[in-house]
Amino acid sequence: MQEVLRCSKSQLTQMQAAYAPFTVATPNGAIFRAKKNGTTITAYRSGKVMFQGNNTTAESKLWQTSTSTKMTNKPTDSEGLPPDFANWSVLGSDEVGTGSYFGPLTVAAVYVDSAHLAQVRQLGIQDSKKVTDPEIIRMAKQLLTFLPYHVVNLMPPKYNQLMQRYNQGQLKALCHNLALQTVLNKINPTKPDGILIDQFVAPATYYRYLKGQPNIISQHVYFKIKGEQAHLAVAAASIIARYVSLMAMDQLTEQAKITLPIGAGNAVDQIAAKLLHEGQALGQFAKLHFANTAKAEKLAQRYES
Numbered sequence: 001m002q003e004v005l006r007c008s009k010s011q012l013t014q015m016q017a018a019y020a021p022f023t024v025a026t027p028n029g030a031i032f033r034a035k036k037n038g039t040t041i042t043a044y045r046s047g048k049v050m051f052q053g054n055n056t057t058a059e060s061k062l063w064q065t066s067t068s069t070k071m072t073n074k075p076t077d078s079e080g081l082p083p084d085f086a087n088w089s090v091l092g093s094d095e096v097g098t099g100s101y102f103g104p105l106t107v108a109a110v111y112v113d114s115a116h117l118a119q120v121r122q123l124g125i126q127d128s129k130k131v132t133d134p135e136i137i138r139m140a141k142q143l144l145t146f147l148p149y150h151v152v153n154l155m156p157p158k159y160n161q162l163m164q165r166y167n168q169g170q171l172k173a174l175c176h177n178l179a180l181q182t183v184l185n186k187i188n189p190t191k192p193d194g195i196l197i198d199q200f201v202a203p204a205t206y207y208r209y210l211k212g213q214p215n216i217i218s219q220h221v222y223f224k225i226k227g228e229q230a231h232l233a234v235a236a237a238s239i240i241a242r243y244v245s246l247m248a249m250d251q252l253t254e255q256a257k258i259t260l261p262i263g264a265g266n267a268v269d270q271i272a273a274k275l276l277h278e279g280q281a282l283g284q285f286a287k288l289h290f291a292n293t294a295k296a297e298k299l300a301q302r303y304e305s
């Protein structure tokens, strides 16, 4: 059983006093948590109070007044996250480029505190995959003016070098951890209510990848597939990562003197073969461990003969 009330500030104060004898450890983002008669009561800064357990109805009835509102079903897209997570001050991270042969691996971490949520939302931010390039550029340029962020952009030469030592998942985890760490340092002494990583691997695997690292960010960390739907910080990180990646692709295209396609399909093999034929070093432009490398070499041989 679960019931949620939205309460006023003064009501929250009353509740906190009333439940003081029953309090237990306070979870992330909560004001207090109490256990009474088989019911767990958790009050959040946003004014939401959650009643869970055997006597939820009886207990929540005590507080249903004209100033409190009973709330129905929690939104499904925040499953696994605390209620009202979308309104927290969150440091979010996301990456781009892992499935693309040409171009860098780019990871961005961005801090969006609750005071800036409206401003970020106003930009029309959504999942960067559904947004056109000019829109990405417009939004990113705005975001970069007022949000604390850090981008780890591994251009192909560096990426290829690191892939000698790590697998791609590991490399992603290292980049996320570094980006998050850097933003935490930037905003210090401010601490986010939570950290949300756009999930690319099971959390246990993520931390296994980071084993032995000097600074592992793990406090208040949440993982969420489609994290951009759970908090604007991840949506903003996604936009900024896309933006940096786009700029890098432009730079590489200029260097290669040929337009480098994204993805890892046939068009990519053709261009890679062309570069090889011209005597250019693929490692300057591409992620060499992809199967495209062998395919391009084969195609290039045909040019020669």
Ligand code: MG
Residues within 6 Å of the ligand: 094, 095, 198, 199, 200
């Ligand atoms: Mg992602």
